[in-house]
Amino acid sequence: MKEKLTDIRRRLRLAMNGVIANSMRQKGMNYKLIFGVPLPEILQIAKEIGHDADLARALWEEDVREMKILATLVFPPQEMTHDEARRWVAAIPYPEIAEQCSNNLFPLMAQADGFAVSLLSDTQSPFARTVAFLVFAQLFKRNLPVSRTAVEIFFAESHCTLQPEEQPEASWTEKRATVQALRFFGRLSPENARAVLDEVSAESPSDELREFYDELKFEFETVFPDESFS
Numbered sequence: 001m002k003e004k005l006t007d008i009r010r011r012l013r014l015a016m017n018g019v020i021a022n023s024m025r026q027k028g029m030n031y032k033l034i035f036g037v038p039l040p041e042i043l044q045i046a047k048e049i050g051h052d053a054d055l056a057r058a059l060w061e062e063d064v065r066e067m068k069i070l071a072t073l074v075f076p077p078q079e080m081t082h083d084e085a086r087r088w089v090a091a092i093p094y095p096e097i098a099e100q101c102s103n104n105l106f107p108l109m110a111q112a113d114g115f116a117v118s119l120l121s122d123t124q125s126p127f128a129r130t131v132a133f134l135v136f137a138q139l140f141k142r143n144l145p146v147s148r149t150a151v152e153i154f155f156a157e158s159h160c161t162l163q164p165e166e167q168p169e170a171s172w173t174e175k176r177a178t179v180q181a182l183r184f185f186g187r188l189s190p191e192n193a194r195a196v197l198d199e200v201s202a203e204s205p206s207d208e209l210r211e212f213y214d215e216l217k218f219e220f221e222t223v224f225p226d227e228s229f230s
Helices: 002-014 017-024 039-049 053-061 065-074 082-093 094-103 114-120 130-139 148-164 171-184 188-202 207-223
Strands: none
Touching: 002 039, 002 053, 002 065, 002 171, 039 065, 053 065, 053 171, 065 094, 082 094, 082 114, 082 130, 094 130, 114 130, 114 148, 148 171, 148 188, 171 188, 171 207, 188 207
């Protein structure tokens, strides 16, 4: 394992981009090490490595941006349990890693919709709800199975994120993840699109929510040009 990690570190160093690395540090990413390797090159390295759960776990433990991203690509999704996935979620350091986990790994686990639902009630992990909505976004985008109950919970929690009443206001990252999930759900059918617009509502007193409504309405009118969403 040590030899594999050493070889991966060597390959990342060869692909290092100092400008990107410095930019990331200036944006507040305080990893022990950032190589600044662009995502396409990380994807190529992962493709050459193949799936390896033990190697992915070792990569995840490294405080190195590129190794954490590689971990999400190398871990065989069918071997990731919900309990282990929740431990990964608790250890997510930045939004980029939340996105990579949600794009590359979590949606492909068994019963991923149930996993996403479980994260919606996690108040301890800073990125749990963001990951939940990003996983829903990928499930809808890829038209993967999502139970009716999970959809109902997704809608109820979307309302809590975008139109909070008593609870604290959600982070911008969580709001954007929610809108992304609503977008891909709405793209599945005109009926879904109308349900999303009804949920967001153009009559909201919030400028932010009206912007989300306009963004989603424009998207759905583009996807379904023969439909009316007035």
